[in-house]
Amino acid sequence: MTEPEAYIALNMIRQVGPVRVRRLLDVFGSPVKVLHAAERELRSVDGIGADVAESIRGWESQFDLVAELALVKDFGATVVTMGCPDYPALLREIHDPPIVLYVWGELQDRDRHAIGVVGTRKPSHYGSECAKKLSYQLASAGVTVVSGLARGIDTAAHQGALAAKGRTIAVIGSGFLSLYPPENLALAEKIAGSGAVVSEFSMQVQADRQTFPMRNRIISGCSFGLLVVEAGGRSGSLISANQAGEQGRSIYAVPGRIDQPNAIGSNRLIQQGAKLITSASDILDDMGMLFAETPALSPSPAPQLGGNEALVYAALGDEEAHVDEIITRCGLPTHVASSTLLALEMKKLVRQRPGSRFVKLR
Numbered sequence: 437m438t439e440p441e442a443y444i445a446l447n448m449i450r451q452v453g454p455v456r457v458r459r460l461l462d463v464f465g466s467p468v469k470v471l472h473a474a475e476r477e478l479r480s481v482d483g484i485g486a487d488v489a490e491s492i493r494g495w496e497s498q499f500d501l502v503a504e505l506a507l508v509k510d511f512g513a514t515v516v517t518m519g520c521p522d523y524p525a526l527l528r529e530i531h532d533p534p535i536v537l538y539v540w541g542e543l544q545d546r547d548r549h550a551i552g553v554v555g556t557r558k559p560s561h562y563g564s565e566c567a568k569k570l571s572y573q574l575a576s577a578g579v580t581v582v583s584g585l586a587r588g589i590d591t592a593a594h595q596g597a598l599a600a601k602g603r604t605i606a607v608i609g610s611g612f613l614s615l616y617p618p619e620n621l622a623l624a625e626k627i628a629g630s631g632a633v634v635s636e637f638s639m640q641v642q643a644d645r646q647t648f649p650m651r652n653r654i655i656s657g658c659s660f661g662l663l664v665v666e667a668g669g670r671s672g673s674l675i676s677a678n679q680a681g682e683q684g685r686s687i688y689a690v691p692g693r694i695d696q697p698n699a700i701g702s703n704r705l706i707q708q709g710a711k712l713i714t715s716a717s718d719i720l721d722d723m724g725m726l727f728a729e730t731p732a733l734s735p736s737p738a739p740q741l742g743g744n745e746a747l748v749y750a751a752l753g754d755e756e757a758h759v760d761e762i763i764t765r766c767g768l769p770t771h772v773a774s775s776t777l778l779a780l781e782m783k784k785l786v787r788q789r790p791g792s793r794f795v796k797l798r
Contacts, residue, residue, distance in 0.1 A: 437468055437471070438468075439466060439467055439468055439517070439519055440515060440517050440519070440520070441501065441505065442466070442467035442468045442470070442471055443467045443515075443517035443518060443519065443535055443536050444501065444504065444505070444515060444517070444536055444638075445467075445471060445495055445501050446460075446467050446470065446471070446492075446495075446535055447534075447535040447536045447636070447638065448495075448498070448499050448501070448504065448638050449491055449492060449495050449498065450491070450498075451487060451488045451491045452488060452491065452492060453532070453535075454532040454533055454534060454535055455483070455531070455532050456483055456484060456488065457470075457518075457535050458533075459481055459482055459483055459484070460478075460481055460484070461518075463480075463481050464477075466519075467517075467519070470492065471492065471495065473492075475489045475490065475493050478492055478493070499638075504638055504639060507613065507639040507640070508538065508639060511540070511612055511613070511639065512540070513538050513539060513540045513612060513639075514538075514539050515536050515537070515538055515539070516536065516537045516539055516543065517535070517536045517537075518533065518534075518535055518536070522543060522545075523537070524537075524543065524547065524548070524657075524658045525548060526548060526550075526657065526658050526659070526660065527654065527657045527658040529657075529683075530653065530657040530683050531682075531683075532653065533657065534636035534654060535636070536636060537634050537635070537636060538611070538612060538634065538635045538636070538637070538638075538639070539632050539633075539634055540612055540624070540628045540632065540633040540634075541627065541628035541629070541630075541631055541632035541633055542631075542632055543605075543632050543634075544603070546578070546580065546603065547580045547603060547605065547632075547658070549578065549579050549580060549660070549723065550579065550580040550581070550582050550605070550658055550659045550660065551574055551579055551580070551581060551582065551659050551660065551661055551662070551663055551719060552582045552583065552655040552656050552658075552659035552661070552662040552663065552676075552680070552685075553567060553570070553571055553581055553582070553583045553589065553590070553593035553662075553663045553665060554583060554584065554589060554590065554652070554655065554662065554663070554664055554665070554667075554673045554676050554677075555567060555588060555589025555590070555664055555665040555666040555667055555671075555673055555702070556588050556589055556666050556667055556668055556671055556673065556698050557586055557587045557588035557589070557590075558587075558588055558698070559588045559589050559592065559665070559666050559698065560666065560692075560696060560698055561787070561789065561795070562666075562692070562693075563588075563589060563592075563665055563666030563690075563692065563698060563699075564588070564589065564592045565592075565795075565797065566665050566666070566690050567589045567592035567593045567596060567665045567666075568592045568593070568595055568596035568599070568797075569596065570593075570596070570663065570665070570690070570713070570715075570716050570719075571592070571593040571594070571595075571596030571597045571600075571604075572596040572597065572599055572600045572602075573600075573715070573716035574597070574602075574716050574719065574720075575596065575597035575598075575600040575601075575602025575603060575604065576600040576602060577716065577720060578602070578603075579602075579603075579719075579720075579723070580597075580602070580603040580604065580605060580631070581593055581594070581596070581597040581602070581603070581604040581605075582604070582605045582606075582607065582655050582658060582659050583604070583605075583606060583607070583655065584606065584607055584608065584609070584648075584651055584652065584655055585606040585607070585608050585615075585616075585617075585620050585623070585624060585627075585633070586617065587617055587619075587620075589665045589666055589673075590606075591620060591623065592665075593665075594606060594623060594627055595623070597631075598626055598627070598630070601630070603630070603631045604627055604630075604631045605627070605631050605632045605633075605634055605658070606623075606624060606627050606631075606632075606633045606634065607634050607635070607651050607654045607655050607658075608624075608633060608634070608635045608643075608651060609635075609637070609643045609647035609648040609650065609651035610635065610637060610641055610642060610643035610647060611635060611637045611638050611639040611640050611641040611642075612633070612635060612639055613639045613640050614640055614641060614642045614643065616642075616643035634654070635651075636650065636651075636654065648672065649672070649675060649679075652672070652675065652676040652679060653679045653683070655676065656676060656679055656680035656683055656685050657683055659680075659685060660685065660686060660723065661680070661685050661686030661687065661688055661719065661722065662676060662677060662680040662685055662686070662687055662688065663688040663689070663690070663713065663719065664676075664677055664687070664688070664689045664690070664701070664702045664705055664710070665689075665690045665702065666690065666692055666698045666699060666702055667698070667699075667700075667701035667702045667705075668697055668698050668699075668700055668701050669697070669700040669701050669704070670701070671701045673701065673702075674701045674704075674705070677689075677705055677710070686711070686722055687705060687709075687710040687711070688710055688711045688712075688713045688718070688719060688722075689702045689703075689705040689706050689710040689711070689712065689713065690702060690712075690713050690714075691703060691706060691712055691714075739783075739785055741785075744766075744768060744772060744773075744776045745776055745779060745780060747766045747767070747768060747776075748762065748766050748768065748773055748776040748777060748780065749780060749785065749786070749796070750766070751765035751766035752786065752794060752795070752796050753765075754796070755795075756789060756793050756794070756795040757793065757794060757795075758791070758792060758793050758794075759773075759774070759777070759792045759793070759794065760792075762777070762794060777794060784797060785797055
């Protein structure tokens with residue numbers, strides 16, 4: 437048995453977690469020796485009781501390691517273990533680093549300049565667009581955007597980074613063969629093509645209420661800071677922020693309206709000391725204090741438009757506007773302005789809001 441295979445086997449033993457593995461490695465020196473240790477030797481390690489020692493000794497009867505390795509290969513994934521030099525350096529520093537990371541795509545050295553982005557699964561238009569814009573700008577500046585592939589803010593963050601043709605990493609709370617949420621499979625494939633999808637769970641593990649908090653510590657653990665875009669008063673993102681604080685990470689938050697339930701948690705974080713973020717440059721300024729070299733922020737490129745599209749797009753301004761106001765500003769006939777707005781919607785440059793109001797998406 438190779439050392440990577442031994443790490444994978446330890447990771448699949450339910451009673452053994454990252455903290456216990458670290459204690460075992462301190463005593464035995466390698467994962468292979470842990471799996472071959474006598475029960476008496478195992479029980480001598482702090483935190484290893486009779487049940488855990490028995491589960492380690494009988495691991496071969498609990499799962500099929502050969503089958504798991506075959507699933508990894510067939511899927512096209514790789515496994516990075518605690519013993520690998522390319523294991524993320526920041527993640528290695530936390531109290532309970534994952535034993536292994538299943539990787540779909542590729543982790544790169546430049547991912548050490550990463551920011552975690554989290555928030556509600558049911559964001560407002562404002563929250564979703566903030567997540568996209570900030571992630572776009574950060575990725576354009578060379579910062580890797582790390583999020584959890586969940587619905588809402590996570591999805592918007594990944595989309596923004598991809599639109600900038602930058603790096604993004606999705607940390608999921610399931611195995612690759614049980615990817616959650618299933619509707620984000622196409623997004624995961626795009627992320628794997630230019631970044632990485634990462635999980636600490638074996639290939640067929642289903643997502644549940646325990647796997648998501650475990651996932652969240654990885655998002656903040658491999659980032660220098662965590663950005664909360666929109667979070668309610670009982671949002672799981674607040675748990676993520678608490679974990680980030682315990683890991684010594686910087687915490688950032690986008691302010692929201694005081695009458696918006698989805699902003700209660702993120703506004704509270706600002707009250708408690710999180711840095712208020714109004715643009716990506718606020719985060720990049722902090723990076724300049726933490727790292728010797730950081731990329732500069734590149735402005736989002738304006739869409740290349742001409743003719744009526746350019747007139748209508750310019751007439752929108754920076755704030756949400758009613759269709760009658762847009763028509764007045766651009767000076768085009770009503771039917772021409774309306775058809776042009778529809779064309780801009782099809783290009784995903786404009787979105788119609790309730791009450792015949794329109795807003796720019798870029």
